Amino acid sequence: FLGFDFYAWVYQKANPDKDNWWNNLKRRMGEEPVIFNMKDTEHSASNLKLYLDSRGYYASEVEFAVDTAYRRKRAKVIYSLKQGEPYKISSISYDFRDRFLEPILLADTVNTLLHRNEIFDITVLEKERERIALYLKDRGYYNFSVNNVAFVADTLGGDRKVGVKVVIKQNLTGYNSRGEAMFDNNVVYRLRNINVVPNYNAVIEKNTPNYFEAFDSLEYRGLNILFKGARPNVRQQVLRGAIPLYPNYLYNYSQINSTYANLMSMGYFKSARINFTEVRDTLNSNHITLLGVDGESKSSPINYTQEKYLDCDIYCTPALQQSFKAELEASTTSSFYGLTALLGYQNRSFFRGAEMFEITGTAGYEYMKAPKAKKRHAVELGLSASLSFPRFLFANYT
Numbered sequence: 480f481l482g483f484d485f486y487a488w489v490y491q492k493a494n495p496d497k498d499n500w501w502n503n504l505k506r507r508m509g510e511e512p513v514i515f516n517m518k519d520t521e522h523s524a525s526n527l528k529l530y531l532d533s534r535g536y537y538a539s540e541v542e543f544a545v546d547t548a549y550r551r552k553r554a555k556v557i558y559s560l561k562q563g564e565p566y567k568i569s570s571i572s573y574d575f576r577d578r579f580l581e582p583i584l585l586a587d588t589v590n591t592l593l594h595r596n597e598i599f600d601i602t603v604l605e606k607e608r609e610r611i612a613l614y615l616k617d618r619g620y621y622n623f624s625v626n627n628v629a630f631v632a633d634t635l636g637g638d639r640k641v642g643v644k645v646v647i648k649q650n651l652t653g654y655n656s657r658g659e660a661m662f663d664n665n666v667v668y669r670l671r672n673i674n675v676v677p678n679y680n681a682v683i684e685k686n687t688p689n690y691f692e693a694f695d696s697l698e699y700r701g702l703n704i705l706f707k708g709a710r711p712n713v714r715q716q717v718l719r720g721a722i723p724l725y726p727n728y729l730y731n732y733s734q735i736n737s738t739y740a741n742l743m744s745m746g747y748f749k750s751a752r753i754n755f756t757e758v759r760d761t762l763n764s765n766h767i768t769l770l771g772v773d774g775e776s777k778s779s780p781i782n783y784t785q786e787k788y789l790d791c792d793i794y795c796t797p798a799l800q801q802s803f804k805a806e807l808e809a810s811t812t813s814s815f816y817g818l819t820a821l822l823g824y825q826n827r828s829f830f831r832g833a834e835m836f837e838i839t840g841t842a843g844y845e846y847m848k849a850p851k852a853k854k855r856h857a858v859e860l861g862l863s864a865s866l867s868f869p870r871f872l873f874a875n876y877t
Contacts, residue, residue, distance in 0.1 A: 486510040515554040520545065527560060535598040538563030538639070566599040569640035574631075577649045577664045579784045580615070584647065587614055599641040604630050607645075619667035619729035621755065621789060622650060627665070664784060668730040671758055671788040674703045675718055677711040677748075679794040701725045712800055712828045713747060721745060722793065730755075730789060742795060746867075747833040749798040758788040800827050819843040819859075838864040 490509025493502040524541045531539035540561040549555035571593050575581040592607045608625040615623045627650065633642035649662035676694075684690045694705040699715040702722065721741040723734050735753055742751040806821040823839040843859035 484512075487512040515545075515556075517545075520556055524558060527558060531560070531562060533601040535565040535567070535600050536562045537566055564639055566634070566639045566641050568593065568595055568597055568599050568643055569636060570642045571595065572642070572644045574644055574646045576662070577647055579664055580647050583615070583618070584611065587611075590614075593643060593645075599632070599643070604643075611647075613732060615665075616730070616732035617734075618731075619669065619786075620665050621668040621730045623665055666785045666787050668757075668787050668789045670724060670726055670728050670730060670791055672703060672790045673701060673722070673724050673726060673793070674705055674791065675722065675793045675795065676705045677713055677718065677795050677797065678706060679752075679796050681794075681796065712797070713745075713833055717745075717833055724791060738793070742793075745833040746835055747797055747800075747827045748795045750796045752794045754792045754794070756790045756792070758790055798827055801825065815845055815847055817843065817845040833868075835867040836865070838862070 486509045488509070489505050490511055493505035493509070520543060524543050528539065528541045531541070540563070542559045544557045544559070546555040546557065547553075571591075573581075573585070575584075590610070592603050592610060597603075605625075608628040608630075611628050612623055612625045627648045629646040629648060631644040631646060633644070634640070636642065650665045652661050652663045655661055676691075691705065694707055697704040697706070697710070697715060700719050701724075702715065702719055704711065704715055704718065722738050723741075724738060739751055739753060742748055802825045804821070804823040804825070808819045808821075810817040810819070819841065820843070821839060821841050823837065826836045828834065839862070841859070841861040843861075845857040845859075847855045847857075
C-alpha cells in the first residue's frame with residue numbers, strides 16, 4: 480500500500496520473545512517477510528531449466544540477475560529464459576518384453592498420444608503411460624501399472640531428432656536366491672465371488688472377532704449379498720442395477736469406478752469401499768491367445784497369457800435411513816412480529832429401493848402492530864412432500 484508492506488510491518492511488530500495473545504494476533508494478521516537467499520534463487524533457475532527440458536527444449540538457457548539497488552532492503556531478481564529449438568520425435572518403435580501384449584497394444588496405437596515430428600515432451604510421455612495402463616486395466620490386467628511402461632530416447636541421430644522406443648515390461652514376480660529380479664508375463668484376472676455388504680459398520684467390524692462368519696447370504700444374479708438378521712433395506716434388484724460386475728467377467732477398472740459412482744449417487748449410502756483379493760491356486764495357463772508371430776506358429780513358440788481370479792468385496796455403509804428435523808424461527812420488522820415452525824421427516828429407502836421420501840410441514844403466525852390495520856393477525860400453514868428415485872430406476876432387473 481503506497482509502497483509500504485503493511486502485513487510484513489505488522490508481523491515484525493510482534494515481539495519474538497513474548498508468546499501472548501497480542502503478539503500472536505500480530506503474527507496471524509501479518510505475513511512473515513521472505514528473506515533473499517542466493518541458493519533459493521539458483522535452485523529456481525535450475526527448476527526453470529528442468530521444466531524447459533521436460534517440454535523438449537534441451538537447448539534452452541536460463542540466467543538470472545539480482546538487483547539489490549531496487550529498493551532499500553529489497554532485492555529484485557530477473558530471470559532470463561531462452562528456449563532455443565525444441566527436440567522432435569523422429570520415429571516411434573515398441574519393445575514388448577511381454578509378447579502377449581503385442582497384438583493388444585499394437586491394435587490400439589491409433590489412439591496413441593505420440594506422433595512423429597511433434598515436440599519430445601516428457602509430460603506427453605507420462606500421459607501415454609497412464610493411457611496404456613488404463614487401457615490394459617480395462618481388459619483384465621489388474622496388476623499392470625505405469626511402472627510396466629518405460630521409454631528409451633535415442634538422440635544419436637543429431638539435428639535435434641529423438642527416436643522413441645516404448646518398452647512394455649513383464650511383471651516383477653520376485654527375486655531369486657542371488658538377489659536377481661525375476662519376471663513373467665502379466666496375468667489376466669477374472670472375477671470369481673462378488674460379495675456385497677449393504678449394512679457395513681466399520682466400528683463393529685473392528686471390535687468384533689470373526690465379524691463376517693455369522694452373516695447370512697443371499698445370492699442374486701451373481702451377487703452374494705451378506706447381512707445379519709433382517710434383510711437389507713435396499714432390495715437386491717436395486718443393488719444389481721447399480722453394480723455392473725458379474726462372476727467370470729474380466730477385471731475392468733472403469734467398471735469399478737462406475738460401481739462406486741452408482742452406489743454413491745443413490746443417496747442411500749454415505750460411504751462405499753471396493754476391495755479385491757487375489758485367489759490362490761486359480762492359475763490357468765492353458766488359454767492360448769496367440770500362435771507365434773504374424774500367424775506363423777512353426778517359426779515361433781506359442782504365446783499365451785495366464786489367468787487368475789479375484790474376489791471382489793463391496794462394503795457399503797448406509798446413511799441414517801430415517802431422520803427428523805425441527806426448526807423454529809422468529810422475525811421482526813418495523814410493523815410485523817412473526818414466528819415460524821418447521822417439522823420434517825426424511826426416509827432414504829421408502830420402498831426399499833433407495834427412494835428418497837421427504838415430507839415437511841410448516842406453520843407460521845404474524846402479528847401487525849400498525850394501529851390502523853384492519854387485520855392484525857395472519858396464520859400460514861404449509862405441507863410439502865417429495866419422492867425421488869435413483870437414476871437407474873428403469874434398469875432391467877429380470
